[in-house]
Amino acid sequence: MILNDIRLYVDDRPDEEIFRVHHGVFTDPELFELEIKYIFGRTWVFLGLESQIRKPNDFITTWIARTPILLTRDAGGKVNAFVNACRHKGSTVCRSDQGNSKFHTCAYHGWAYDAAGRIVDIKDRPMGRYGRNFDSLDHNLLPLARVQSYKGMIFGSLSPDVPELGEFLGDLRFYIDCAMEQGPEGMEFVPGRTRYTYEANWKLQMDNGLDFYHLTSTHTSFLDVQARRRLGEGNLEARQFDWQRRMAQEAGTFQFANGHSATWMRQAEPTKRPIYPLIDEIRARVGELKADWMLNMMRNATVFPNMQMADSTSLLIRTFRPITVDRTEMSVHCLAPIGESVERRAWRLRQFEDFFNPSGLATPDDTVVYEDCQRSLKSQPLGWLQGYERGLDAITPGSDAMAKSAGLSTVNCVAGTFEMQNEVCFHPPHREWVRLMAAGIEGRKAYP
Ligand code: FES
Ligand SMILES: [Fe+2]
Known part of the structure; x- marks a missing residue:
C-alpha cells in the first residue's frame, strides 16, 4: 500500500468541505486484491x-x-x-x-x-x-x-454476514421500483446484451454512471448530432431527447446509506418515452408518484458496488466487473416490460442503441476517457484527485424537499439546475469503500 492507513485514501472532511480520493484507489494492485476480499467477498x-x-x-x-x-x-x-x-x-x-x-x-x-x-x-x-x-x-x-430478490432483481453474497437485502438497498428501492414496476407482467432484459472490456479501473465506471459534468465535453459529437436532429436532419427514428431542453431543467442527487447514490433530472418530453402510451395503466397500478417519476424524471442510480440503472435515453442495467486493477468487464442490458408490443420494443431499442451500445454515439467516448485516466494515474501519480468537491457547498443534510416529496430517507441531497452537475453524488460509494476496506483490514465484520 502506498499510504499506511486505508482511511487516508479518501480524504473526507465534511466540516471543512473537503473530499478527495487518492490515485492509488484506482491503480494499486495490492488495494485491488483487498477489494476482491473485503468488498466483493463481503457484500451483496x-x-x-x-x-x-x-x-x-x-x-x-x-x-x-x-x-x-x-x-x-x-x-x-x-x-x-x-x-x-x-x-x-x-x-x-x-x-x-x-x-x-x-x-x-x-x-x-x-x-x-x-x-x-x-x-x-x-x-x-x-x-x-x-x-x-x-x-x-x-x-x-x-x-x-x-x-x-427484490422486485425481480436477484442479489447474492459470498458472505453470510450481510443485512437483509431490503435493508441493504434502503430507500434506493424507490429507484428500483421505478424501473422494475413499469410492466404489468414484470420486466425482462431485451434478448442479447453488450459485453466489452476497458483497460482501466472498475471505479471509473462507478463514478461515471452518475457524472453529468462530462456530458458537454466528452459527448460533444452526440450533442452535435442531437442539434442536427432538432433541425429535422439525420436519424429521427431514434426519437432522441432534446438535450438542450433537458439541460434547462431542475436536477439533483440523493446520497443513500450502504454506498448507494442516485441522480434525478426533470425531463420535458414524456411523449418520447416508450411507456408513454401505457401511462394510464401504469398510474392505476403503481400510483401517481411512481408513475410521475417513471415518465417525467431522468433517473440514474449506483447500487454499490458494481451495478447501475439508468433511465435517461433508454432504460438500462449495467454491471462492471473488476478483472484486474486496470481491466474491467462491462455488461449492459436494455430493460423492458415483459409483453411489450413490437412497435414499442423497436422504439426502445432505437433509443438504446443510439447512446449506449459500444457502437453508439456515447459509450466509446466514455471508454476512451477511462483509459486516458488510468494511463496517467499509474504513470504520473497525481496524489489526491480533485473531482469530488463540485457541489459541496450545496448539500442539504438529511432529506431535501425533493426527497421528501418521494418519501425518501436520504443521508443528504443536492438540488439545483443541471449546470451545477455536482460530483458529491460520488461520495457514498467511496465512503463505503473505505468503511468496508477498513473493517476487513482490521478484522471486523463488514456490517456491525
Ligand atoms: S469432473 Fe469436474 S473437474 Fe473433474
Ligand atoms: Fe458518458
Missing part, C-alpha cells in the same frame, strides 16, 4: 433478473468479481446460486451464458449436477475404489452464502 452483488430464469431448470452464469456463479431455477421453482466450479477439480461446470438444462455436466471428468446443485453422477463411481472417507464428503455444488 447483483446477479440477474428472476425473469432470466423464468422456467424450472432455466439458468444463467455470471460473476461476483473473480468468482464464477451459476444461477438456476430448480425443478421445484426455487432460485439457487452456486459457485460455478466442480467439486472434483474445480473446472467450470456450466460454460453457457444461459439456457435450460436439468443437469450440468462438468467437461473435465464428467461429474454431473442437477439444477438444485446436487451431485447426480460421479462418473464410473462403482469402479473407482474410493477410500472410506469419500462418501462422507459433500459433493454438491457450493451454494452462495445468501441469495435474495
Whole structure:
C-alpha cells in the first residue's frame, strides 16, 4: 500500500468541505486484491433478473468479481446460486451464458449436477475404489452464502454476514421500483446484451454512471448530432431527447446509506418515452408518484458496488466487473416490460442503441476517457484527485424537499439546475469503500 492507513485514501472532511480520493484507489494492485476480499467477498452483488430464469431448470452464469456463479431455477421453482466450479477439480461446470438444462455436466471428468446443485453422477463411481472417507464428503455444488430478490432483481453474497437485502438497498428501492414496476407482467432484459472490456479501473465506471459534468465535453459529437436532429436532419427514428431542453431543467442527487447514490433530472418530453402510451395503466397500478417519476424524471442510480440503472435515453442495467486493477468487464442490458408490443420494443431499442451500445454515439467516448485516466494515474501519480468537491457547498443534510416529496430517507441531497452537475453524488460509494476496506483490514465484520 502506498499510504499506511486505508482511511487516508479518501480524504473526507465534511466540516471543512473537503473530499478527495487518492490515485492509488484506482491503480494499486495490492488495494485491488483487498477489494476482491473485503468488498466483493463481503457484500451483496447483483446477479440477474428472476425473469432470466423464468422456467424450472432455466439458468444463467455470471460473476461476483473473480468468482464464477451459476444461477438456476430448480425443478421445484426455487432460485439457487452456486459457485460455478466442480467439486472434483474445480473446472467450470456450466460454460453457457444461459439456457435450460436439468443437469450440468462438468467437461473435465464428467461429474454431473442437477439444477438444485446436487451431485447426480460421479462418473464410473462403482469402479473407482474410493477410500472410506469419500462418501462422507459433500459433493454438491457450493451454494452462495445468501441469495435474495427484490422486485425481480436477484442479489447474492459470498458472505453470510450481510443485512437483509431490503435493508441493504434502503430507500434506493424507490429507484428500483421505478424501473422494475413499469410492466404489468414484470420486466425482462431485451434478448442479447453488450459485453466489452476497458483497460482501466472498475471505479471509473462507478463514478461515471452518475457524472453529468462530462456530458458537454466528452459527448460533444452526440450533442452535435442531437442539434442536427432538432433541425429535422439525420436519424429521427431514434426519437432522441432534446438535450438542450433537458439541460434547462431542475436536477439533483440523493446520497443513500450502504454506498448507494442516485441522480434525478426533470425531463420535458414524456411523449418520447416508450411507456408513454401505457401511462394510464401504469398510474392505476403503481400510483401517481411512481408513475410521475417513471415518465417525467431522468433517473440514474449506483447500487454499490458494481451495478447501475439508468433511465435517461433508454432504460438500462449495467454491471462492471473488476478483472484486474486496470481491466474491467462491462455488461449492459436494455430493460423492458415483459409483453411489450413490437412497435414499442423497436422504439426502445432505437433509443438504446443510439447512446449506449459500444457502437453508439456515447459509450466509446466514455471508454476512451477511462483509459486516458488510468494511463496517467499509474504513470504520473497525481496524489489526491480533485473531482469530488463540485457541489459541496450545496448539500442539504438529511432529506431535501425533493426527497421528501418521494418519501425518501436520504443521508443528504443536492438540488439545483443541471449546470451545477455536482460530483458529491460520488461520495457514498467511496465512503463505503473505505468503511468496508477498513473493517476487513482490521478484522471486523463488514456490517456491525
Ligand atoms: S473437474 Fe469436474 S469432473 Fe473433474
Ligand atoms: Fe458518458
